[in-house]
Amino acid sequence: MSDVNKPEFWNELYINNSAAWDLKSPTPAFIDLLSSEYFDGRKKFLVVGCGYGYDAIEAAKKGFEVTALDFSEKAIEFARSLAQKEKVNINFLVEDFFNLNNTFSNSFEIIFDYVTYCAIDPKRRKEYADKIYQLLKPEGIFAIILFPIENRIGGPPFAVDVNEATDLFSEKLELIISTDKINSIKPRKGRELLQIYRRANGKKS
Numbered sequence: 001m002s003d004v005n006k007p008e009f010w011n012e013l014y015i016n017n018s019a020a021w022d023l024k025s026p027t028p029a030f031i032d033l034l035s036s037e038y039f040d041g042r043k044k045f046l047v048v049g050c051g052y053g054y055d056a057i058e059a060a061k062k063g064f065e066v067t068a069l070d071f072s073e074k075a076i077e078f079a080r081s082l083a084q085k086e087k088v089n090i091n092f093l094v095e096d097f098f099n100l101n102n103t104f105s106n107s108f109e110i111i112f113d114y115v116t117y118c119a120i121d122p123k124r125r126k127e128y129a130d131k132i133y134q135l136l137k138p139e140g141i142f143a144i145i146l147f148p149i150e151n152r153i154g155g156p157p158f159a160v161d162v163n164e165a166t167d168l169f170s171e172k173l174e175l176i177i178s179t180d181k182i183n184s185i186k187p188r189k190g191r192e193l194l195q196i197y198r199r200a201n202g203k204k205s
């Protein structure tokens with residue numbers, strides 16, 4: 001069976017035009033977030049699992065200093081050429097999120113995830129939450145749109161349980177908002193939720 005932990009799995013989906021999650025445009029709720037109070041005064045931005053890069057490009061257009069990471073070369077190839085067309089500067093990283101080295105620790109003021117948490121192996125969710133904490137600057141925020149909130153077998157996308165996710169991220173971060181009052185596209189309405197967490201100034205192990 002193919003392995004979601006490997007970039008080849010995702011490259012193949014992109015090559016075969018099977019990127020069913022691709023909105024072909026920035027995420028509407030993310031556009032709203034970019035001008036929200038939560039992002040105000042913060043600049044250094046990481047988009048994790050950026051795919052074709054629409055959200056990263058939108059953030060760069062709004063003046064954020066964006067790093068966009070994905071371990072699929074195919075996705076980044078597309079994102080790079082789109083960024084060039086849109087004349088924005090983005091630091092693209094073709095890397096496995098879990099292997100991102102320590103030079104990035106305490107680096108980002110904002111980290112954004114849309115449909116990446118549900119793409120990783122569910123057994124690695126705790127590792128994922130710990131890595132987010134490690135990459136965030138003290139006072140930095142992690143914004144995630146949890147999707148798909150439903151009972152489903154298998155994946156990706158792997159089902160997201162709000163309580164499980166909240167418990168995991170709250171181990172080291174403070175939840176500041178959790179809301180389904182966001183601009184969801186019609187087919188995803190009722191199955192997604194925006195959460196924003198903040199890393200406190202002190203350190204947690």
Ligand SMILES: C[S@@+](CC[C@H](N)C(=O)[O-])C[C@H]1O[C@@H](n2cnc3c(N)ncnc32)[C@H](O)[C@@H]1O
Nearest residue numbers: 010021049050051070071072096097114115119
């Ligand atoms: C479902 S797609 C979502 C892409 C994008 N966020 C979007 O909304 O269109 C998940 C993305 O996460 C990437 N990904 C999955 N696991 C990863 C990992 N361990 N490191 C880096 N990227 C990863 C995949 O290559 C894929 O592009």
